[in-house]
Amino acid sequence: MKTSEIKDLTTEEIREKIETERAALTKMKMNHAVSPLENPMLIRTTRRNIARLMTELRKRELNK
Numbered sequence: 312m313k314t315s316e317i318k319d320l321t322t323e324e325i326r327e328k329i330e331t332e333r334a335a336l337t338k339m340k341m342n343h344a345v346s347p348l349e350n351p352m353l354i355r356t357t358r359r360n361i362a363r364l365m366t367e368l369r370k371r372e373l374n375k
Contacts, residue, residue: 312360317367325368332361 336357343351
């Protein structure tokens with residue numbers, strides 16, 4: 312997810328997206344522990360997406 316796409320989302324949508332991404336990350340980590348994922352780079356990508364979303368959320372909180 313690109314930064315420009317994140318900026319277009321509302322604050323509530325960002326919060327929802329963070330929750331879904333965190334759930335997906337947890338699920339991926341568990342699956343990877345049991346049997347290797349086909350593409351383990353998805354874990355890194357998901358983690359970075361969460362960080363991008365949280366950064367935008369924090370920026371909006373500071374601008375209020």
